[in-house]
Amino acid sequence: MLKIATYNVNGINGRLPVLLRWLKEAKPDIVCLQELKAPPEKFPATPLLDLGYHSIWHGQKSWNGVAILSKKNDLQELRRALPGDPEDMHSRYIEAITNKMIIGCLYLPNGNPYPGPKFEYKLNWFKRFNSHARKLLAHDVPVILLGDYNVMPTELDVYKPEKYVDDALFRKEVRAAFQRLLKQGWTDALRQLYPNQRIYTFWDYLRNAWGRDAGLRLDHFLLSPHLAGTLIDGGVDKHVRGWEKASDHAPVWIKLDK
């Protein structure tokens, strides 16, 4: 059994006590982190290694930043940027092999405000991501693309959909891009396990969103066809959002029969 998780930490150094507490409790085998908000030299590799996690990371000062952690000391980095735009300096993607699977860890752009250049950047990034995903499927190996997609795929994934129709996380162009991705042959793991449930992975710091359970489902696991049949469990560690000094996202996990 392999337990794989994704967690947008919103600042890895400010969040380190919470991250370590959750890792000790949840004991995932593989973890993808987003929004490190730290330059490469400030990534806390040592305390993570003390807990038994090897890591690779793609950091950047102040913003973005992604990392892959694995209990197994076999991380083989494949890339640390999405192909298709050499001008794109954001640290939003890192990809590696561990446990004989390709793990793609992503932090898709937020895209607000809509309309505007940030929204166009998001659509463009999504397009590049989808063509990379298609190439990964063609390799015919087990792949998981997981992380913060900054998309609520359907109305079930939003506490109040009508408020979000012109939001960059829910605009029809963005939902359409996510649907095109799924149509390549990927399985949305949490939705596969719970077809009709409201599932949230993010609660804004503003307006007492957590207290009102005004959540969004933004963090997703996309499984290649090889892995879809091995999915045995999954969930959101919602209680972590209620801890002191919590991120605005909660950790999400799946278990594979491997």
Place this chain on the structure above:
DNA sequence: ATGCCCGGAGCGTCCGGA
């Protein structure tokens, strides 16, 4: 329509986030 809360940078008060 706006502010509400956060982390980071850096030391006053922005910006970006979703």
